[in-house]
Each structure stands twice: as structure tokens, then as C-alpha cells.
Amino acid sequence: MHDRFSGVAEAAAREAGHLIRERIGRAREVGEKTSNVDLVTEVDKQSEAVIRTELLAAFPEHKILGEEGVAPGSAASAEALNKALSAEYLWIVDPIDGTTNFVHGLPGCTVSIALAHRGEVIVGVIYDPLRDEMFTASRNQGAFLNGTPISVSKEDNLGVSLLATGFPGDKEWAREVNLRGMVALSPICRNIRAIGSAALHLAYVACGRLSGFWEIDLNAWDMAAGSLLVQEAGGTVTNTAGVDYSLDVRHIAASNGLIHTELIRALKQSDATGL
Template structure:
């Protein structure tokens, strides 16, 4: 992938190597638990689920990171109370950290619970608020998506590039169905209804991190969703950008860790994509 001397290091330890190791170990353990989880709890809504596997994988990743970088900060989904307000507050509490690991141990828990083989481990490292390493691992396909700031993005060791579509009408998009039934889900559905006739087709497989990785690898032209969190997006956003794509909020502003309403694309039809979503939101 990259020469070892080019990978960001601290004290001789590679950030990227640690992120890959954490994702691989957690992913392999998660895979062994498919169909064998013993607890299931509802968090913010009936669509927002957590199992002991989510919690166990996050603990594993937190401990592994802490072994190598004990002074780094850590933001994991399962360590945050449910709901958008709590997520915003949790991010604000660590926003001044020099190094911040941002982790979703099982992105696609509902899929995992139902045995639907589309979920991932998402791990990002931000340096002073900017993501510098992003890893998304799909244990069911044994696909590891890796990006380093300024050094490109890779899957299965091969450099990724976004797709070539230049218009919405030839684009394959993805979205999600948010867990928030009061604001995010109705808005996302309104946008979906407006966008669907304008594109080649739309997919919704249930893992924002993998959708972003698929944009980065050229399998999707774009992705949008309302009401996501930093742990859903941080790693995937770097993957997309390092593959030549564009990531913004739905207003077209540059991505940052606080973005919750995301638009990611190959960049070639991004403005048209954002404009269509804005028109849908305005009811035009």
C-alpha cells in the first residue's frame, strides 16, 4: 500500500497499522458472533439497536488503541448516550483533543441482528479536528478500505478511485433510513421521493460507513443521509476524499466532524446532487 516510512507514526508506532489491526481483530470477532448474540436493546428508537457484540467490539478497540496510545482521546458510539443531542455534546467534549480516535464498532447493527451480511467496523483518527486515518472493514467480505490523508485510499491493497458519472441521471446512489422518526427519517424520505426519478437507481444496504467506502471505490456514484454521527462518517469521509471524491453537508459546505446531514459523491455531479436535495427539502 504505502512505504512504511510514509505512514504517520508517533513513538515509532504507525497510526494506520494500529487502526487496521483493531478493525481486523474486532471484525473477525464480530463475524464469529453472527447469529449468536445474546442481548438486544433499543436505544433512541425502535430502529436504533445495540447488542453485547457492539459493546464488546468497542471495548476491544478501545483497549487496543489504549495499549499503543494511552494519551489519545477516544469517541466510540457505545460510550455515548442515545440521541442527537447527546452525540453533539459528546463530540464537543473531545473537540479540542490533539489525537482523537472515532469508532463505530458495528456500523449496521440492525443488519447484524438479522443476519444480513452487510455491516462494518469503522475507525478514524483525527489530529486537531482533521481526520488523518480512516479504516472501514467489512468482515463478511474480508474487504479492508484504508485511507491516509494525502496518500490515497486503498481496498485489498489496490488504489481506489471514484466513479466517472457526470450527471445524476446516470448515477447509482445510496441512502439510509434514519433511526430518528421525528425529523431525520421524514426529511430523508422526502429527499428519496424527489431524487429517485432523477437517477439511474438507489440502494439502501444499512451501513453508512460501507456506503461511503463504496463511493470511494467507484461502486456507487454518491450517498446521502440525514441525522448521522461522527463515528458513522469520519473514516468514510476520508476514504471518499482520498479517492478523488467530494464530501459536504446538504448545504454544500465542507465536511467536518460535526456534520450530521452528509452528501458524498464522485465530485463530478456533486453540485447537481446537492441542488436536488435542497430543492426536495424546500418542497420544490
């Protein structure tokens, strides 16, 4: 059954990705949600509509939690997830992760689709339409990039690790917390990247392009698919205090596993966990 779930999700992601590829840098309606870095466009909404149509045509009894159907803000996102988790099968959709990149015409926009069964993610799909890279994972069946198995990197200490993080939309609290982590980690790791898409960061941890990733105040649709990819590729996903990942986590740390203890220690010591 996982194969059918994954196949439908991949088809939906490709269809939504076609919209992104056609319209990147040319969005007509750019609005702000919680701040001037938390953007939404008509293409986000069109992309989510395409995905919903595909998923419900195949699985009409399933529920869908999509970013564009939820009011802005952390509290509203957490409440929407809490209400949705009672569904036996719940699709968790981010129609464009990296909307700011999309608006500016900068590569780094992905489609992220996950399926949770009774609260546990069992399928994850992240599609980068600009590179035509389809990352897929099913619970206990491994992780793949365009059909080829992938695994996390082998760096065993922060000194040789390439990390990634983001700049949260909440400038008054979350961004300051995240910056504390950057200040603490930048002198002790090889370098830090901020591509602008949490889903893409997680996919890159899964395939070994990044050693680890952390970020404060993300939503379930930013992380659900990517969390499974990292786990199925042999990595570790927790909250920023080292507690195992679940769908209600908002502050995430993901790595190849070998550097995870060091990463968590640095975040705790710099008061950068957000907890």
C-alpha cells in the same frame, strides 16, 4: 507516523471484525437506544472494548470517542463530540456500523475507525469482515482497498448514477426529511440503494461502486473514516447544503464530485437537507 496509526487501526478493526463474523445473527442481548431501529447488542460493546484496548495499548495518550460510550440521541452525540474535539489526537470509533443488519444476520456490518488530529481526520479505516475488505486512507496519501489504490466513479450526471441513502433512527423528523430526498432523486437517478451502513456506503463511493450517498442525522463515528476515504479517492464530501465536511456535520452528502452540484441542488429543491 500515519503508517503506524493506520497499522494499529487495521489490526484493531480485524480483531473486532472477527467478533462480528463469529456472532452475526446470533446476538444474545438486543437492546433499543432511541427507537426500535436504533439497536445495540453485547457484541457492539465487546467490539468497542477490543478496539479501545488495542488503540490505548499503542497510543496511551490519545483520546477515544466511541459510539457505545455515548448516551443515545442526536443531542448527546453532538455534545460528546464537542467535548472530545479539544484532544490533540482523537480516535472516533463505530464498533459495528450496521447493527440492525448484524442482529438480523444480514451482510452489511462494518467496523469504522478514524483518527483526527486537532479536529481534522488524518486516518480512516473501514473493515467489512464478511467480505474481508479493508478500506484504508491517510491524509494526502490516497485511498486503498486491501492495499490496492481505489478511486471514485466517472458518472457525470444523476441519470446514470447509482446513489445510496439510509433510513434514520429518528422516525419523527429525520426519516421524513430523508424520504423527501428519496422521492425527489429516485425519478432522476439510475437507482437508489440502502445497505444499512453509512460507513459502507461511503467506502463504496470511494471505490466507485456507488456514485453518491446522502443521509440526514448521522453521528461523527458513522462518517469520519468514510469521509476521508472519499476525499482521498478523489471525491467530494460536504454537508447536504454543499458546505465542506467537518467532524460536526450531521447531514452528509458524498459523491464522485462530478454529480455533486446536481445532488445538492435536488436535496435543496426538495427540502431534504435537514438544515
